[in-house]
Amino acid sequence: MKQVVQGRLVARAGSLLTGGMVDSSSSPSDTLRDAILAGERAALARAITLAESRRADHREQAQALIQQLLPHTGRAIRVGITGVPGVGKSTTIDALGSHLTAAGHKVAVLAVDPSSSRTGGSILGDKTRMARLAVDPNAYIRPSPSSGTLGGVAAKTRETMLLCEAAGFDVILVETVGVGQSETAVADLTDFFLVLMLPNAGDELQGIKKGIIELADMIAVNKADGDGAMAARAAAAQYKAALHILAPASPLWSTPVVTISGLTGLGLDKLWARIEDHRTRFEAKGLIxxxxxxxxxxxxxxxxxxxxxxxxxxxxALKARTPELEAAVAAGKLPPTSAADEIARALGL
Structure with a gap:
């Protein structure tokens, strides 16, 4: 049933680009392009559905549309936000996004849900975790299944980001699944990489992936409210000490460590000020x-x-042969290298 519903949504999106509901004075692609540039949320959602489709014709239509929209992209601040499960990513994004829309920004949140490795499904419950942004007319939340993509970043997150920028969103927040070495993927599509941490660093500090810390443009210790304030300050001091042994990625920027509370909004104004400072410095040198x-x-x-x-x-041919090769490898009848060679030859490699 889920696949049928998804198929209908994609077919509906495709119909608007291939002939449905189009006036005679313009082409279907021009109509959808103009609707996105006008900030129509329904048109944006349809375009993203096309981009996320695995059908070749839908992918071609989406790429043609994005090509048309490229001159209207690239102006947004792109921020990747990651952290261990339970650190409060969604709560922090809800509070930060609301702070930004109140200041006049238009915020798009691309929230990537982990897909089940067994069924391929995901809950896509981000709108329920971001209650304020979900009803904010200046915010747009697009939950997407990660579908096993490296780094927890959905396969079409880049395309979705460009479509949101063309629709007038000037801040793009990309929430990733969780911290791990593969999370470096988020740094390859954003301007600023924010890592959220929990108080009570202690043992957790020992388990931090060095690669993640090296990529971080800022570390924010969350839950620094109430009884957690003292623990958050202690954790921030430990993270600052840990950063001293790492060489800065750029002479223009030393990774700051701040304490915040996504629940109360404490420190989010200073956090955003640091992000804007980073953009100002790097944009002035052409580094963005x-x-x-x-x-x-x-x-x-x-x-x-x-x-x-x-x-x-x-x-x-490959679909028919691959299960046979997998079975032969699993049974120990064929070396994995031989099976890989056969698949590579079939691909012309």
Whole structure:
């Protein structure tokens, strides 16, 4: 039933780009483009549904649309937010986003839900965890299943980000599944990487992935309200000490450590001021544009990998042969290297 409903949604999105509900004075793609540029949320949702579709024709339509919209993208502040489960990412984003919309910003939240490795499904409950933003006319929340994508970033998060920027959102917040080495993927599509931490650093400090800390543009110790205030300050001091042994990624920026409360909003104004300061410094030196160019190259290779995986999923000969190869490897009748070589030859590699 879930697949049927998703299929109908994608078909509906595709119909608007291929002939449905279009006046005779403009092409279907122009109509959807103009609706997105006008900030129509329904049109934005339809375009994102197209981009997330695995159908080749929908993917082509989405890419053509994004190409048309590219001149209207790139102006937003892109912030990736990560942290261990239970650190309060959704609560913090709800409070931070509400603070920003009150200040006149338009905020898009791309919240990536973990997909089940067994069923492929996900709960997509982010709107229930961000109650204020869910009803804010200047905010847009798009939950997406991670679908096993490296770093917990949905396969089409980049395209979704561009579509939101074209629709007029000037702040893009990308919430990722959780901390891990693969979370470096979020740093490859945002301008600023914020890592949320819990108080009572102690043993947790020992388990921090060095790579995540090296990528962090800021560390924010959450839950610094009430009885947790003292523990949060102690944890912040430990994180600051840990950062002293790491060389800064840029001479323009030393990673700050702040204490906040997503529940009460404590410290969120100072947190955002730091993010704006980072953007001002790096934009003045042309480093934001340079970083995005590097990200675009990585995006290109990610799409190449996506095409290869799509070929594995849809090529009739490979679909028929792959289960046989897997069974032979599992039974110990065929070395994994030989099976990989056969698949590579079938792909023309």
């Amino acid at each position: 544009a340079e970083k995005r160019r590097r990200q675009d190259v990585k995006w290109m290779w990610a799409m190449v990998q996506d095409r290869l995986q799509a070929r594995l999923r849809h090529d009739p």
